[in-house]
Amino acid sequence: MLEGAEVRLAVDIGGTFTDIVLDVGEVRKTRKLLTTPTRPEEAVLDGMRLILGDARAHFSDIDVFIHGTTLATNAIIERRGAKTALIATDGFRDVLDIGTESRYDQYDLSIDKPKPLAPRNLRFTVPERIDAHGAVRLPLDEAAVRALAPKLRALNIESVAIAFLHSYANPEHERRTAAILAEEMPGISLTVSSAVCPEIREYERTSTAVANAYVQPLIDGYLARMSDALQIEQYRGAIYLVTSGGGVTSLETARRFPVRLVESGPAGGAIFAAQIAARLGERKVLSFDMGGTTAKICLIEKYQPETSRVFEVDRAARFLKGSGLPVRIPVIEMVEIGAGGGSIAHVDAMKRVTVGPESASSEPGPACYGRGGQRPAVTDADVALGMIDPDDFAGGTMKLDPELSKRALLSSVGEPLGLSAETAAYAVHEVVCENMASAARVHAVERGAVVGEHTLIAFGGAAPLHAARVAEKIGVSRVIVPSNAGVGSAVGFLAAPIAYELVRSRHVRLDDFDTDAVSDLLREMATEARVLVEPGAAGAPVRERRAAFMRYVGQGHEIAIELPNRRLTPADLAGLRETFEADYAAMFERSIPGAAIEVLSWSVLATTEARNPARVADVARMPAGNASGSRKFFDGRAGEVIEIPLYRREDMAPGATIAGPAVIAEDETSTFVSTSFDAHIDGAGSIVMERKAA
Numbered sequence: 001m002l003e004g005a006e007v008r009l010a011v012d013i014g015g016t017f018t019d020i021v022l023d024v025g026e027v028r029k030t031r032k033l034l035t036t037p038t039r040p041e042e043a044v045l046d047g048m049r050l051i052l053g054d055a056r057a058h059f060s061d062i063d064v065f066i067h068g069t070t071l072a073t074n075a076i077i078e079r080r081g082a083k084t085a086l087i088a089t090d091g092f093r094d095v096l097d098i099g100t101e102s103r104y105d106q107y108d109l110s111i112d113k114p115k116p117l118a119p120r121n122l123r124f125t126v127p128e129r130i131d132a133h134g135a136v137r138l139p140l141d142e143a144a145v146r147a148l149a150p151k152l153r154a155l156n157i158e159s160v161a162i163a164f165l166h167s168y169a170n171p172e173h174e175r176r177t178a179a180i181l182a183e184e185m186p187g188i189s190l191t192v193s194s195a196v197c198p199e200i201r202e203y204e205r206t207s208t209a210v211a212n213a214y215v216q217p218l219i220d221g222y223l224a225r226m227s228d229a230l231q232i233e234q235y236r237g238a239i240y241l242v243t244s245g246g247g248v249t250s251l252e253t254a255r256r257f258p259v260r261l262v263e264s265g266p267a268g269g270a271i272f273a274a275q276i277a278a279r280l281g282e283r284k285v286l287s288f289d290m291g292g293t294t295a296k297i298c299l300i301e302k303y304q305p306e307t308s309r310v311f312e313v314d315r316a317a318r319f320l321k322g323s324g325l326p327v328r329i330p331v332i333e334m335v336e337i338g339a340g341g342g343s344i345a346h347v348d349a350m351k352r353v354t355v356g357p358e359s360a361s362s363e364p365g366p367a368c369y370g371r372g373g374q375r376p377a378v379t380d381a382d383v384a385l386g387m388i389d390p391d392d393f394a395g396g397t398m399k400l401d402p403e404l405s406k407r408a409l410l411s412s413v414g415e416p417l418g419l420s421a422e423t424a425a426y427a428v429h430e431v432v433c434e435n436m437a438s439a440a441r442v443h444a445v446e447r448g449a450v451v452g453e454h455t456l457i458a459f460g461g462a463a464p465l466h467a468a469r470v471a472e473k474i475g476v477s478r479v480i481v482p483s484n485a486g487v488g489s490a491v492g493f494l495a496a497p498i499a500y501e502l503v504r505s506r507h508v509r510l511d512d513f514d515t516d517a518v519s520d521l522l523r524e525m526a527t528e529a530r531v532l533v534e535p536g537a538a539g540a541p542v543r544e545r546r547a548a549f550m551r552y553v554g555q556g557h558e559i560a561i562e563l564p565n566r567r568l569t570p571a572d573l574a575g576l577r578e579t580f581e582a583d584y585a586a587m588f589e590r591s592i593p594g595a596a597i598e599v600l601s602w603s604v605l606a607t608t609e610a611r612n613p614a615r616v617a618d619v620a621r622m623p624a625g626n627a628s629g630s631r632k633f634f635d636g637r638a639g640e641v642i643e644i645p646l647y648r649r650e651d652m653a654p655g656a657t658i659a660g661p662a663v664i665a666e667d668e669t670s671t672f673v674s675t676s677f678d679a680h681i682d683g684a685g686s687i688v689m690e691r692k693a694a
Contacts, residue, residue, distance in 0.1 A: 007062050009048065010493035012265050013040050013069040016292020016342045016362045017461060019487035020047040022055055023494055029054050030487045032394050032461070032668055034362040040071060041226045045233070059233040066493040068242035068264035070293075071222060072215045076117065076262070076313045076325065081214035082158035082189065086118040087148065087177060088206070089165040090125045095206045104322035114314045114325050116207075117214040122155065124148055126177070132507070134170035145177050149184035159189035161213035163206040167194040168505045189216045196257060197328045199601055200505040204310065204328040211313065211327050212259035219258035223251060240498065240536060245307065245330035246271050247499025247607055253532055260329050263311060263336075265489050266296040270305040270332045271610075272492030273457045276482045278303040279613040279684055286440060286454040287334075288470065289488065290463035292342045292379075293359045297440050298334035299447055299454070306333040306447065309503065309549075330501040330605075335443040339435045341379040341462040342366060345409075345428040347416040353424075355432045367408035368400040376412050376424075378432050378462065380405035384425035386633040387465050387672050389646070389665055426636030433466050437473035452476055459488030461669050468660070468674035468689060479677070479689040486668025498540075499607035500532040509553065510573055510597045519567040522546055522604060529606035540608045547603040550580045553596040559583055560603070616683040624656035631663050649687070656681045660689075 005025030012019040013035055020031040031051045036042040044067075052058060075081045088095060096116040105111050126145050129138035152160065160181060167174045171194030178190045193209035227239065241254035244263035254261060266289060273287030277300055285300040298305050311331040312324030338357020342365065345355045355378060360366050366377035368390065382388050383405045390400035406421035414424035444451035452475035458467035464481045471479050484491050502525045508518060526544050533542050544565050549558035561580050564572065581591040627645035635642050647658060649666040657680040658664075660673035664687055673679045677689040 006064075007057065008064045008066070008494055009051075009062050010066045010268075010490040011044050011047070011068070012268060012487070012490040012493065013044065013067075013071060014265060014291045014293060014489075015070060015074060015359060016340065016365070018043040018047055019490040020044075020051045021484070021487050021490040021494065022051045022057075024055055024057070027055075028484065028491075030484060030490075030668060032397075032486060034365070037361065037363060039225075040069070040222060041229055044226065045229055059230065059235040062235060063237045064240070065230070065235070065237055066240045066242060066248055066496070067226075068268050068489065068493050069261065070265045071261075072219055072258050072264075073262045073313060075215050075218050076211060079115075079117075080218070081117065082217040083156060084118045084122065084159045084161060084210060084214045085152055085155070085157045086123040086206070086210055087145075087160060087162045088123065088125050089129060090127045092165060092202070093123045093125050094120070095163075095203055096123070096210065099203050100322075102322055111323075113323070117210050117325070118161065122157070124151070128164060128173045130164065130166045130170045130173060132166050132169060134166070136170070136172070140173040140176055142176070142180060145180045146184060149181060152181075152185065152188075157188070158217050159191070159213040161191045161193070161206070161209040163193035163202070163209045165202060167192070168198040168200055168205065171195070171198070189213060189220070191216060196259060198504045199328060200507075201328070204326045207326045208259060208328045211262075211325065212257060215258050216255075219261065220255045223255050227251060238536060238538075242268055242493050242496055243330070243499075244311065244332065245499070245501055246305065246332050246496060247501075248493070248496045248536070249498070249500055249532065250536055253500070259327055262313060262327060262329070263331055263334075266294075266298075266334060266336060267332045268489035268492035268496065269296060269459065270298045270300065270334060270492070271496050272459060272482070272488040273298065274300050274303050274305055275492065275495050275613050276457055276480065276684075276686070277455075279616055280480065280682070280686070281615060282455045282457075282480070284449075284454045286444070286451060286456050286476070288436070288440070288456055288458045288463050288467060289460045290436070290458075290466060291340050291460040291489075292462065293338070293340040293361060294336050295339040295436050295439070295460075295463070296334050296336045297436070297443050298332060299443065299449055301449075307331065308333040330503070335439045337435060337439050339378070339432050339439075341382075342377045343432065344375045344377055345381065345431070346375070346412050351417065353413060353417070353427045353431050355428055355435060366405070368402065368405040369398070370401050370404060374408060374411075376405065376408035376428065378428060380408055381425040381428035381432075382462075382465050384409055384421055384634070385429060385636075386631045386641075386644075387663060388670055389631070389663075392665060394667070422634040422641070423636065423639070426634060429466070429469070430636070433469040433473060436466065437470050440470065440474050455480060457482065459485035461486045464669050464671035464687075466672075468672055468677055471689075471691075472674065472676055477691040481671045481687040481689070483685040484668065485671075486666070495611050497608045497610045498533055498536040499605060500529050501603060501605040502529045503549075503601055503603045505601040506599075508599045510577060510599075513570075513573055515568040515570055515572070518602070522563070522602060523567075525602065525604040526606065529604050533606040533608070537608050542606055542608055545605040545607070547605075548576070548599045549601040549603065550576075550597055550599050552584075552592055553598050558600050559587065619655040619683045621655045621657045621680050624652055624658045627662070628665075633661065633663075635661075652681045654681050654683050654685065659692075
């Protein structure tokens with residue numbers, strides 16, 4: 001089976017499950033295990049041993065290992081990172097508290113802002129000053145820096161972020177401070193903002209540097225243990241980490257800049273959905289990724305997910321921008337909420353059924369796992385409704401106990417509201433679906449899209465169970481559940497290109513544009529990005545994508561304009577203005593004739609080519625034939641238990657068609673086809689649900 005075939009393995013560590021995907025040539029195998037939160041590498045290594053056993057292979061046979069994880073995000077949200085200090089320019093100790101001076105809710109006098117990762121008593125300043133042009137106004141006081149070392153040691157500081165004013169224009173003082181601290185405190189983790197985020201806007205840059213410092217010891221330790229364990233297992237292949245922007249990077253780069261991993265798992269899901277969209281010719285897609293802990297929703301147009309340069313972690317208000325900790329990194333744009341199979345349900349003080357964001361995770365897990373969980377989770381509701389076969393969960397590797405689900409639902413939801421266990425389960429299912437539908441509506445509206453015009457692509461262990469109801473709520477008439485949906489993010493990792501994006505700030509006006517200086521800057525950035533990409537490309541072509549972040553002079557935000565991949569000339573300036581004004585008008589309905597234009601930052605992305613799937617042909621539809629069995633399903637709308645057919649996905653040939661309601665089961669997940677939909681298997685093996693005619 002292995003002879004001559006490339007062997008590629010991907011691992012996605014989620015809050016509840018760790019997903020493993022092994023590709024041996026054209027043959028794919030998958031595994032799903034409970035995550036081991038205290039030592040995540042244990043579940044990874046156990047899963048790798050199991051899946052390699054399935055393929056009769058060994059660690060030494062793997063050519064490429066691609067890894068994504070939510071460990072960095074979870075560490076920030078749960079405040080499990082390192083004890084982190086911040087060193088700032090004298091007079092700028094409170095940048096993290098002042099922020100941008102904006103309020104995410106103008107009329108709420110008691111808003112809760114997320115607490116900074118470096119509290120005020122762990123923030124220090126030193127005399128130094130560099131201006132916005134990079135000129136030194138006040139030399140760095142090196143004695144003041146050395147005097148900080150005993151204080152940091154006394155406080156047991158594990159990691160230090162250094163963020164000086166205007167260091168994006170001149171990093172000399174930050175680098176010297178780091179060198180002094182490395183000399184005085186050997187072994188301490190050091191992050192300089194000019195390396196992590198060399199961009200204007202000191203609050204976002206400082207926040208990003210502190211976030212990187214906060215998670216660096218945790219991620220660095222985990223990746224070091226993982227690397228050592230793989231060497232013991234005689235692994236000799238390449239190791240890559242998936243970044244938030246949808247590319248993969250080297251182990252060394254990930255250990256240096258772990259903040260780039262904060263959305264690596266969800267990014268893999270967006271890549272997976274984009275690949276499915278390209279294979280099926282779906283130009284407008286809403287990807288719906290629901291796992292054990294969170295649900296992620298992303299708009300994908302023309303087979304490309306939308307990207308951004310800012311992501312907020314730990315939002316105090318679910319849908320309000322500005323309520324979280326800003327992290328300025330290249331990221332795939334999506335909305336993420338605490339709604340997964342492990343999200344805990346309860347009744348609040350106003351007698352409302354509430355679901356999430358707290359999760360049962362993998363330990364103890366939902367009540368039905370029988371691992372000590374007492375509170376009901378979404379999975380418990382799905383089990384009590386009859387949507388999940390308790391004897392065949394995760395391919396039969398776990399047995400679920402429906403009685404434990406019903407007992408927990410009665411205790412936390414049913415008895416406080418006078419409902420039966422089944423009706424309580426229906427209420428939980430409805431609430432979590434409405435939460436996800438609301439997130440989809442908000443995400444679409446913020447981007448000027450009509451959500452009902454999109455096809456929903458559902459994946460993750462829990463999404464196929466809820467996709468039909470979410471589609472009903474948001475007016476979507478077509479839902480696709482791809483093959484390997486239960487481990488979709490890990491499958492997406494295998495399609496991610498090796499890539500790295502650099503963004504640097506240098507202010508330039510179009511009416512005073514030094515093309516030689518800008519071209520030199522872009523060439524320098526391209527060289528640096530290629531150094532991080534080419535070793536992993538293994539001889540594959542590396543292309544560049546250059547962009548300028550432009551705005552009208554005096555405006556607060558920029559839009560990205562693509563640049564030619566060569567040295568710029570004065571003749572390019574008219575084209576730059578024309579392209580900017582056309583894109584600006586497309587966004588805001590009009591441009592501002594004759595207004596001065598400026599560039600604030602520059603970007604260079606070095607990347608290998610992504611693997612594009614071939615389009616699949618249509619297949620003739622035919623009745624699916626006899627069901628494999630049946631399930632007793634509680635129909636909440638009718639208030640009664642009904643018998644619905646159960647089909648095994650592997651028994652359904654391309655073209656096989658069924659009518660809802662029904663359940664289509666497989667090892668990684670189950671798909672619920674509601675009464676509103678018919679379903680068929682397409683030429684790619686995807687389940688396609690289409691709304692029935694009225």
